[in-house]
Structure formats: structure tokens, C-alpha cells
Amino acid sequence: GFFHKLCNLSPRQRALKVLSEHPIIDGHNDFPMGVRDVLQNDVSKLNFDHDLTKEEPWASYALNHIDIPRMRAGKMGGQFWSAFVGCDSQFKDATQKFLEQVDVIHQIVAKYPDHLMWAQSASDIELAFANGKIASMIGVESGHAISSSLPLLRTLYSMGARYMTLTHVCNTPWADAAQVEDGWFPPRVNGLSSFGNDIILEMNRLGMLVDLSHVSTEVMRQALEVTMAPVIFSHSSARAVADHSRNVPDDVLRTVKENNGIVMVNFYACFVVDDCRNQNATVQDIVKHINHIRQVAGVAHVGIGGDYNGIDIPPVDLPDVSHYPEVFEALIQSEVEWSDEDLGKLASGNLIRVFKAVEAVRDELALMNIKPDNTWIPEEDLGEDTTCHTK
Numbered sequence: 001g002f003f004h005k006l007c008n009l010s011p012r013q014r015a016l017k018v019l020s021e022h023p024i025i026d027g028h029n030d031f032p033m034g035v036r037d038v039l040q041n042d043v044s045k046l047n048f049d050h051d052l053t054k055e056e057p058w059a060s061y062a063l064n065h066i067d068i069p070r071m072r073a074g075k076m077g078g079q080f081w082s083a084f085v086g087c088d089s090q091f092k093d094a095t096q097k098f099l100e101q102v103d104v105i106h107q108i109v110a111k112y113p114d115h116l117m118w119a120q121s122a123s124d125i126e127l128a129f130a131n132g133k134i135a136s137m138i139g140v141e142s143g144h145a146i147s148s149s150l151p152l153l154r155t156l157y158s159m160g161a162r163y164m165t166l167t168h169v170c171n172t173p174w175a176d177a178a179q180v181e182d183g184w185f186p187p188r189v190n191g192l193s194s195f196g197n198d199i200i201l202e203m204n205r206l207g208m209l210v211d212l213s214h215v216s217t218e219v220m221r222q223a224l225e226v227t228m229a230p231v232i233f234s235h236s237s238a239r240a241v242a243d244h245s246r247n248v249p250d251d252v253l254r255t256v257k258e259n260n261g262i263v264m265v266n267f268y269a270c271f272v273v274d275d276c277r278n279q280n281a282t283v284q285d286i287v288k289h290i291n292h293i294r295q296v297a298g299v300a301h302v303g304i305g306g307d308y309n310g311i312d313i314p315p316v317d318l319p320d321v322s323h324y325p326e327v328f329e330a331l332i333q334s335e336v337e338w339s340d341e342d343l344g345k346l347a348s349g350n351l352i353r354v355f356k357a358v359e360a361v362r363d364e365l366a367l368m369n370i371k372p373d374n375t376w377i378p379e380e381d382l383g384e385d386t387t388c389h390t391k
Helices: 002-007 011-021 031-039 068-073 094-111 122-130 150-158 178-182 194-206 217-226 250-259 283-297 321-332 340-367
Strands: 024-029 076-084 116-118 134-141 161-165 209-211 231-233 262-265 302-304
Touching (some): 011 340, 024 302, 024 340, 031 076, 031 094, 068 076, 068 321, 076 094, 076 122, 076 161, 076 340, 094 116, 094 134, 094 150, 122 340, 150 161, 150 194, 194 209, 194 217, 209 340, 217 250, 231 250, 250 262, 250 283, 262 340, 283 302, 283 321, 302 340
Parallel strands (some): 024 076, 076 134, 116 134, 134 161, 161 209, 209 231, 262 302
């Protein structure tokens, strides 16, 4: 408003000023998957502090969207690194591979202490900001990581994982994936099973963020009823803007507002526009999703979760994470009025608030002396998926 006219800051200057005070925390980046695929997790071969557009093996890698120089250019102050292994590992060696991904994220963060700082709490993120470092957290992308075991959920938390996405593109024995809405496969439990509810409540007890990206709408609604803490969508956009099962419908956006949660907008072209094969996505499409979520859920419930390094088609004018400030510049120029305070909430303030609220629920439950849940998943819930199990 008036102050900026007074100081005559351009939208670009204003965006950079806000982001210097409120660096961006991104909800989801798949670079660790690339380290597994390209380097077989040999971190000694990683030059993450170089421009990876200019050197092999990354220059030929299709999902080349991030490195420390580009994170710095993108005004990033925090990243949830994704520990992800595909659905074909479910009921087989998923847990081993997820633990390997958690391990490699720790190694990547430790290798670059001048730039990256390990973070497992909201106060760690604030400390990283104060020290000019990029707070580095772990998000586990998909419930199949825990092999339907609450002790394994606790193990991942103790290894520093601070969110878990309930499914990927496959149902687990206790939660349905978004693709049931597209007819890829039938629902398994019509939302969340009773054991799925137990998992959410145990995540609440631990202080682990419940991530509802990738799940069916039915799971979104049920999880929001069950949870005692705010939830996140680490990388999802608005279904009213682009009708895709991976996006969040308006009724759920309204519930996220009541829940005090956050939806972190995904930049994948195929979730952002209706027809990504014949239509480019641009920064203006990202602006539409952010402004829609703001309109329906409120400015306190939107964030950034680009899904870079996990997507093959980003918006044409946002090819990698170095372009994040351009989103803020475009919001300033959009028809919706964005104050500096609003922009700071979008960048990182909202996520930090949600994280603190989740930690507060954990602390309350600890005061109530709620103990670890030792429920086992009912045998019948596993159905035929026990061929790799011993008795």
C-alpha cells in the first residue's frame, strides 16, 4: 500500500524484501530420490553447492530443479526433503528403502553445514533463519513406509521424520489413495480404516504432521474429523481451479481453515491446469491456485509445496526453485490485495504456526500421560498381502 508507494519499491523489490525477512519454506522436494537414482546414494559424489544445470550426471537428468545456488536465488529458508520410495516396494522392502532415504537426507544436510541446517522442530527452523541457513526437514512420502506398523511410525519420527503422507499413488491397507477417484483401482477401505485412525492419533501424540496430499477426498474428510492437531497438504493445489484428484476440493479447504491447517501449493503443470499436454502452465496459474485457497480457506492456510524434482512438467516460466520470488511478485501484481504480512505468512509463517500447533498438541497429550499405541493392524486388513511376511 501507501508505504511502498512512498518508498517506490517495484513489485520485484518488494517481494525480495519480504522474502529476506520471511524466507520460503517449501513443503516437498524429491531431490533425495534423484540422489538414489543417479548416485546410488553415494553422497561423496554429490556437488550440491555447484550449479547442477552445468555438470553431469545432473545436466542430463530430467528432474533437475534444485541445488544450493538455486535455493539461495529462490530465497529459500526451509525445505521438507522427501524420503520417497515407489509403490512397487509396498509389502516387500519398502521400510528398508525408506530408512535408506532418511539416512541419505541426513548425510546431504551434514555435508553442507554452511548452507543447510538440520531441523526437527519449529524452533529449529527459526534458528536456521536467524543463522542464514536453510532449515532441512524430512517428510516421509507415503504410509507404505511403515508397513502398517505403529512402532515403525515411531522409529521414523525418532530418526527425524516430521511428516508422513498417508498414501502415494497406491492404497495402503488402512487408507485410500486419490487415484480411486479416477478409477485406477477400487477403494480398499472407503477412506480410512479404524487402524488408519489409530495412525493419525499416534502421529498427533508424536507431534508428527499429518500430510493429506495424495489421499482420496474421503480420506481427507475423515482424517480432518479424527485428528486432534492441524494437518498439512505438503504438495496439493485447488480442485476448483484445476479438476484433478490430487487437488483439494473447496469443502475440504473450508475444513482446513477450521482445523487451523495449511495447503502448500503444488507447481506440477498437470495439477495446475486442466490439460497439461496441450496447455502450458505459467506463474499466473500458480497465482490462481494460491488466490483461490486464500479466498476459501483464508490467507493463514496457504503455503508453497512446489514438488520440484518429483515433476516432469513445471510451469514454463518457473522452471526450478530459483524462480520462487517471481510467484510473490506476481501475487503483488494480482487483483487480490497482498500485504507484506500476508506474503510472509505464505512464504513460511503459516507453516511455522502449524508446526508449533502440532507440537503444542503433542505436549498436551504428554501431560495427559498418553502412552505409545501398541495396536497391531488386524490380520484381515492385510488380506492377501502377507506373502513376504513370516508367521
